[in-house]
Amino acid sequence: MNRLAQIAAPLALIALLLTAWELACRMLEVPTFLLPAPSAIGVALAADWPALLRSAWNTLAMALMALAVASVLAQLLALATALSTTLERAVRPLAVVLQVTPVVAIAPLVLIWAGLDHPGRAIVALAAVVAFFPIFSGALTGLKSADPDLERLFHLYGAGRVQRLLRLRLPSAVPFMLEGHKVAAGLAVIGAVVAEFVAGSGGAQGLAWRILEAGNRLQTARMFAALVALGILGAALHAALEHAEKAGLRWWRGR
Amino acid sequence: MVAALSSVEVAYPGRGQALGPFDLTVAEGEVLALVGPSGCGKSTALRLLAGLEAPTRGTVTRTPGRGETAVVFQAPTLAPWLTARANVALPLELSGVPAAEAARRADEALARVGLAGAETARPAQLSGGMAMRVSLARALVTGPKLLLLDEPFAALDEITRRALADDVLKLWATLRPAIVFVTHNVEEAVYMASRVVVMSRGPGRLAGDIAVAGALPRPDGFRTTAEFRATVETVSDALAQGIAA
Numbered sequence: 001m002n003r004l005a006q007i008a009a010p011l012a013l014i015a016l017l018l019t020a021w022e023l024a025c026r027m028l029e030v031p032t033f034l035l036p037a038p039s040a041i042g043v044a045l046a047a048d049w050p051a052l053l054r055s056a057w058n059t060l061a062m063a064l065m066a067l068a069v070a071s072v073l074a075q076l077l078a079l080a081t082a083l084s085t086t087l088e089r090a091v092r093p094l095a096v097v098l099q100v101t102p103v104v105a106i107a108p109l110v111l112i113w114a115g116l117d118h119p120g121r122a123i124v125a126l127a128a129v130v131a132f133f134p135i136f137s138g139a140l141t142g143l144k145s146a147d148p149d150l151e152r153l154f155h156l157y158g159a160g161r162v163q164r165l166l167r168l169r170l171p172s173a174v175p176f177m178l179e180g181h182k183v184a185a186g187l188a189v190i191g192a193v194v195a196e197f198v199a200g201s202g203g204a205q206g207l208a209w210r211i212l213e214a215g216n217r218l219q220t221a222r223m224f225a226a227l228v229a230l231g232i233l234g235a236a237l238h239a240a241l242e243h244a245e246k247a248g249l250r251w252w253r254g255r
Numbered sequence: 256m257v258a259a260l261s262s263v264e265v266a267y268p269g270r271g272q273a274l275g276p277f278d279l280t281v282a283e284g285e286v287l288a289l290v291g292p293s294g295c296g297k298s299t300a301l302r303l304l305a306g307l308e309a310p311t312r313g314t315v316t317r318t319p320g321r322g323e324t325a326v327v328f329q330a331p332t333l334a335p336w337l338t339a340r341a342n343v344a345l346p347l348e349l350s351g352v353p354a355a356e357a358a359r360r361a362d363e364a365l366a367r368v369g370l371a372g373a374e375t376a377r378p379a380q381l382s383g384g385m386a387m388r389v390s391l392a393r394a395l396v397t398g399p400k401l402l403l404l405d406e407p408f409a410a411l412d413e414i415t416r417r418a419l420a421d422d423v424l425k426l427w428a429t430l431r432p433a434i435v436f437v438t439h440n441v442e443e444a445v446y447m448a449s450r451v452v453v454m455s456r457g458p459g460r461l462a463g464d465i466a467v468a469g470a471l472p473r474p475d476g477f478r479t480t481a482e483f484r485a486t487v488e489t490v491s492d493a494l495a496q497g498i499a500a
Contacts (some may be wrong), residue, residue: 149332152307157349158321167349171336226439252336254377 022241036221044221045228052229059196059206062120063188066127070184074132074175078139080167083161088140099133103191107198119199123192123206130191131184138180142173173253178248182241189234194231207233256316257281257401258324263313264458265299272458274299276313279461281401286427286434286471288337288444290490291454291462292498297437300459301326301373301403304435305466321350322397325432329406331386333378339365342369343393350397357406367426369464380458384415391423395430404436408443420447424472441494446473453490454496462500463493 018038024030025037032040045052072134081088102125108128114122146168196208207230214222264275274296281287281304291297302308303315305326306467317324325346333342343361348354362374378386387407391417394402404423424447427434438444444451445467453463467486469477477483 147332149328149330150334152305152328153326153332154345156305156307156326157326157346159349163349167345168334170265171334174336253379254335255337255379 006143013117033218033220034107036224040221041224044219044225048210048222048225052207052226053140055205055207055210055226056229056233059189059192059230060237062123062206063127063185063192063237066124066192067131067181067185067188069124070128070131071135071181072112072189073128074135074180075139078136078143079165081140082143082165095133095136103194104129104198107195110195111199123195123199126195126198127188127191131188134183134187135177135180138176138183139173142176142180143169143174146183174252175249178245178252183244185237185241186234189237193230257283257318257410258435259316260300260303260310261314261316263300263303263310263315265303265308266311269487274303274457274459275310277454277460279304281433281435283299283400284431284433285450286424286448287436288448288451289340289435289437289454290357290439290441290444290451291459292456292494293439294457295454295459295497296457297321297454297459298405301405301435301437303337304401318400322346323399324401324403325394325397325399326403326405327387327390327394327407329409331378331383331390333389335378338375338383339370339389339392342378343387343396346393346397353360360396361392362394365389367395367429368392368422384419387411387419388422391419391426395403395426395432398430399432402432402434404434406437409438416443421472423447428472434443441487441490442478445483445490446478449492451486453497455500463490465490465493 015060022037022039025035030037057232077091081091106129107126110125111122113118114125143165150168150172151164154168159167192206193208196206197212200209200212207226210226210229211223214220214226259278259280261278262276264272264277266272269470269483277288277296277300277301289297289300299308303310303367304317305324306315306317307326309315333334333339334345336446337345340358344354344357347357352360362371365371365374368391369394370385370388373385373389374379376385378389381389390407408419410420420443423434434448436447449467449471451467452461453460453467454460454467464487468482469480
């Protein structure tokens with residue numbers, strides 16, 4: 001009963017809002033280009049779904065590629081900085097600057113560097129920039145979070161610096177790295193969509209391009225359909241990563 | 256003598272004097288309890304003996320060999336990502352013992368603390384008492400000359416701590432390391448140790464050095480004997496004077 005209510009409650013709220021929206025649109029006779037009724041969006045969704053699915057896959061593929069690139073670079077850099085406090089002091093401010101600079105602001109530059117014929121590369125690079133920080137920061141925090149008493153034991157048993165890094169600090173960092181990847185994956189999708197907007201061309205036909213294209217033609221219902229697809233993509237990715245994080249923690253802790 | 260502190264003092268910046276001047280000599284194979292009020296620096300004294308900390312003044316004498324000193328902390332302090340066997344094998348592996356040999360000796364150590372069959376369990380799957388036994392097995396696996404226990408049973412329930420106290424004494428009887436353990440429980444100190452050193456309130460100094468008669472490991476019903484009660488009273492008095500001083 002409780003579980004049923006847990007699933008039913010959000011669904012009921014969505015149904016209620018959609019009904020209110022539908023009724024308002026019909027009764028107030030809102031023009032479709034301004035705000036289409038949910039039924040019109042449903043029709044657009046049904047008509048567009050093969051194209052939307054392809055676009056969603058494009059966006060997802062670029063986000064995942066960016067996540068992979070960011071994961072490798074961020075963790076390598078975190079390992080290197082963990083070995084040397086001087087290096088950490090040198091790297092941290094730069095990493096923070098990179099993080100606080102809005103991705104839209106550097107997008108035009110990256111588009112030029114990647115070559116205007118390769119918007120896909122630019123989008124992956126930009127999404128990777130966004131995904132980099134949570135992984136780097138999580139890994140760095142994790143590498144410093146080893147149990148101090150375990151650190152003392154390693155010291156007592158004469159462990160060297162590399163032994164300590166590989167056998168104590170790296171395994172201690174695993175939960176932080178899992179969390180970092182979860183956050184980074186969500187950000188990578190956002191970064192990819194933002195970069196697609198800036199790229200704006202048909203070279204990379206992701207979901208943002210669907211929104212732009214429909215917007216240029218004032219086909220508002222199709223814009224909403226693309227937004228729905230984006231929402232579903234985000235939610236599915238979040239659920240998948242939440243699951244992956246739990247599985248990872250179970251493996252790490254053995255329970 | 257396995258270890259000694261001679262007129263050691265420890266002062267922390269911003270906190271002032273935490274310990275001493277304090278003297279302590281640990282004889283080979285003796286079981287010594289360090290008792291004192293909270294904040295008297297008894298854990299600091301233990302860390303000095305372990306070589307985890309250096310004194311501000313005074314000298315610490317200890318056996319410098321790898322694995323000759325072992326420490327068990329208040330928490331089991333196990334690596335959650337390793338099995339019980341891998342946790343126990345860790346000190347050996349860190350000092351270059353081949354993996355197969357380390358695993359074999361780890362299994363032996365686990366069997367000695369009564370955990371045969373739990374070799375592949377993870378710390379999260381063990382109860383508090385079992386995790387503490389794994390920690391004990393890890394401390395004993397290198398065959399230390401000096402075993403340091405920092406309030407090792409403080410987080411456990413009364414029945415488990417009594418069982419563990421007997422087990423530690425049984426292990427001591429077979430391996431004969433010198434044991435120094437810190438506690439704020441007077442009965443536990445008198446039960447487990449052949450000598451109880453009482454410290455005054457911080458910065459801790461010597462407030463009493465009391466020998467405990469009777470065989471180790473303790474015979475059944477030792478807690479009800481008159482000598483036990485009398486020694487507990489003596490230690491409690493010394494502790495009260497140390498707190499008042």
